[in-house]
Amino acid sequence: MANHEESQLLSLVVPFYNEGEVLHAFFARVVPILESIADTRFEIVCVNDGSADDTLAKLIAVARRDARVRVIDLTRNFGKEAALTAGIDEATGDAVIPIDADLQDPPELIPTLVQRWRQGAEVVLAQRARRTTDSFLKRATAAAYYRVHNCLSDLKIPENVGDFRLMDRSVVNALKQLPERHRFMKGLFAWVGFDTVIVQYEREPRSAGESKFSGWRLWNLALEGITSFSTLPLRSWTYLGTFIAMVAFFYGIYIVIRTLVLGVDVPGYASVLSLLLFFGGVQLIGLGVVGEYIGRIYDESKGRPIYLVKRRYQERRPEGRVAGNARVISLVSGKRN
Ligand code: UDP
Ligand code: MG
Numbered sequence: 001m002a003n004h005e006e007s008q009l010l011s012l013v014v015p016f017y018n019e020g021e022v023l024h025a026f027f028a029r030v031v032p033i034l035e036s037i038a039d040t041r042f043e044i045v046c047v048n049d050g051s052a053d054d055t056l057a058k059l060i061a062v063a064r065r066d067a068r069v070r071v072i073d074l075t076r077n078f079g080k081e082a083a084l085t086a087g088i089d090e091a092t093g094d095a096v097i098p099i100d101a102d103l104q105d106p107p108e109l110i111p112t113l114v115q116r117w118r119q120g121a122e123v124v125l126a127q128r129a130r131r132t133t134d135s136f137l138k139r140a141t142a143a144a145y146y147r148v149h150n151c152l153s154d155l156k157i158p159e160n161v162g163d164f165r166l167m168d169r170s171v172v173n174a175l176k177q178l179p180e181r182h183r184f185m186k187g188l189f190a191w192v193g194f195d196t197v198i199v200q201y202e203r204e205p206r207s208a209g210e211s212k213f214s215g216w217r218l219w220n221l222a223l224e225g226i227t228s229f230s231t232l233p234l235r236s237w238t239y240l241g242t243f244i245a246m247v248a249f250f251y252g253i254y255i256v257i258r259t260l261v262l263g264v265d266v267p268g269y270a271s272v273l274s275l276l277l278f279f280g281g282v283q284l285i286g287l288g289v290v291g292e293y294i295g296r297i298y299d300e301s302k303g304r305p306i307y308l309v310k311r312r313y314q315e316r317r318p319e320g321r322v323a324g325n326a327r328v329i330s331l332v333s334g335k336r337n
Helices: 023-036 055-065 080-090 107-118 136-152 169-176 185-192 215-229 232-262 269-302
Strands: 008-016 040-048 069-074 095-098 123-128 161-168 196-201 309-313
Touching: 008 023, 008 080, 008 107, 023 040, 023 055, 023 107, 040 055, 040 080, 055 069, 055 309, 069 080, 080 095, 080 169, 080 185, 095 107, 095 169, 107 123, 107 161, 107 196, 136 215, 161 169, 161 185, 169 185, 185 215, 215 269, 232 269
Parallel strands: 008 040, 008 095, 040 069, 123 196
Antiparallel strands: 069 309, 095 161, 123 161
């Protein structure tokens, strides 16, 4: 943990994707809370994940006024998981807190997270006590998902915990060593381990704008989670295949004996056809599952970067000092990648 003599640096990592509507409300609420935490400096690492609205312009305007706000502009929309990765890579703090821009993760909880961290926890998880603000369907599917995931995978992800949490620098450094391109952050966070405590909170409704996660996107995220952390879907085909082969074998013996005893029977067209179609279907499903994994191997093997940074924006402080040991980058330079 960081030295208590100097003030500690907190990094807030915020992905922004078309959040122009909430942006000012976000800073208005978060900054006073961060300022109220004693003995800390802070930086807000804002990742603009290829927003199509005025998010970037607004972020730059905020950064121009406040040197503690840094803007990382990605070249296009890479998705929340990649945007978070970018922010975590860029963060320089002794503790890093990823938080949603839509104020669904209450910033009022941050002082509590920091307090627990100072008491020695390396990871402080913020767990949703109740998900009353989510629709019934979202709650039900989320609950089912956690059950399926934790049943299939050796790695248990804590239920109702989002990306909102506090991580010590040591945890962040561990996280940065995970090279995979398919980033299921919840799983990666859980995978690295460390001393973890849980703090409960109530999730608020989105303050403005709308959710970027449609049912289809959530479904893909769910697949991502399972295929990234479990090979059980692959292995299960071995067991299913073995079972079917055994049944077929004994049925074969039975048919042979019955033919020897009772003579040739007229074969049933309907039963043959339905079995043929059924097992054709089963094979295709198996192939699909295998394909799901092969696709991921293919993506990983290309070794492309997880995100690309177009530009970084940060206002120079009058005395030329910048939060942490960040590179000093003025608002007009800083092209990289
Ligand atoms: N987000 C992002 N890239 C995306 C989608 C979302 O950076 O492609 C950000 C978004 O701006 C917000 C956070 O991820 O800060 C959570 O998104 P959202 O509130 O839409 O998700 P939900 O709360 O509905 O799960
Ligand atoms: Mg949200």
